[in-house]
Amino acid sequence: MATELKPYMEVDFELCKGCQLCIDVCPKGVIAISDKLNSSSYHPAYYTGDGCTGCGLCFYACPEPGAIRVVKP
């Protein structure tokens, strides 16, 4: 049986500046902030792994052009 393709979002660990705006706007609350620091000394956001609907709101809330990518199959 083929696995069902689910929407997901991904955060580039190095490009995120940890502003948390994506976390604020996510209607499903499935984005969290990492305890780890990236090489620019920010705590980046990450996808907790389940529940993304692919709405894209986090993409537009994110001030970085390339930090967030959302895929809605």
Next chain:
Amino acid sequence: MSKVFEQPHSLYSEFERKTAGSKKTTHYCPGCGHGNVHKMIAEALDDLEIAERSVFVSPVGCSVFGYYYFNSGNFQSAHGRAAAVATGVKRANPDSVVISYQGDGDLAAIGTAETIHAANRGENITVIFINNAIYGMTGGQMAPTTMIGQRSTTTPRGRSEVDHGNPVRVCEMLATLPAPTYIERVGLGNSKQIMKARKAIRKALKIQKEGRGYSFVEILAPCPTGWKMDPPQARDHLLDTMEEIFPLGVYKDISDEREEHSWDRLSSPFEVEKRHEYLQAMKTPLDLEPIELPTDLNCKFAGFGGQGILTLGLFLAQVGMKAGHQVSWFPAYGPEMRGGTANCSVNVSRERIGAPTVEHPNVLVAMNQPSLEMFEKDIVDGGWIFVDSGICTGEPDRERLKVTMIPAAEIADKVGTPKVANVVMLGALCAATEMFPADYVKDTLKVIVKRQELVDMNLKAFDAGWEFVRKDG
């Protein structure tokens, strides 16, 4: 239907200015609104398929580096002048899509005049106005849009109406003008607002693409660093405070009433017909044949104010124009009418001229010693140099340059007045470069010398300069 939200193609994949290792992130602070707006503009350029013909005009402010981000045409304008620069770009290239991207300090303080007049002329451009109520780049000083009570480094006790005036509401002001097509204020305070902002930006660019006229989108944007807040707090502040002073909404939209391309301005000052119109306006006979040039002339004429340096440049430019070529004349001089330094750059080109400046001339006329010292080194190898040997004490490099030493002022004095030394130089220049026949230039002089009683003297001066060169070989 599948959909991927990712970095738009109209933004570069790497930002050259950034240091190695961080070339994919912007130079903006965490939570800054510029990044969101850049992304939304770039996405609109992609979707409307206009990136190839778009020109992004950056302001002075944090977004001064627009050209490192947008993979389009780019200009970086002087502080506040973006709308004026955008006007020029649009009028010279009517097919372009021009975005004037400005902050509140740039657009509503130093650039108020340009902003209002571009809107009042209904330029077919799109102005994106980032309003964060503060001067961000310089460290959080009061801006024209700073709100009453808001603390900034220059209003440490908060902006007061009595001392500092009220915040300027630009949308409201521009909406009173008849020419603009579309004016809207949007915000970045929450997702609903952001999606509205996205829609407004797309609409504004579409209006321009269709030639329906001036579009203006004000975007209330957070400046967490300038406001001394963390990014989520800054967004909340925007919602709680800024929106009250700067109400969101459409202030004007008559895009439906405006025909497509009704605001295209297809003026092209370089058309041959226009040139002829201009020449006819000056009553210049047009029956002379065009003259082929073996090379373009890139000239620098320099000396004291009052020596007729600028007029010399104008004369040559007019001769070149009459001979059927593209010309430019670009003066540079001090505030003194006499005695200061003056120079002008003249291009006579077989092709359309990009910039009117001349950095490396192939012709230099130096009518005083400082000019000789300043500009000789800039001349290209094998270029011509004409020096007033009665005034200058130096000797140019004869190995490298074709040198004419001519006591132009003294010759002119013998002709009747030292004031025509510039025309003596013109004669010498035409004789040495062999670009224009003497009669041709003299016919032109007859019509361009404004005071008819001086025509004879100018013709004599020209002949004297010409003969000086021919006699000396």
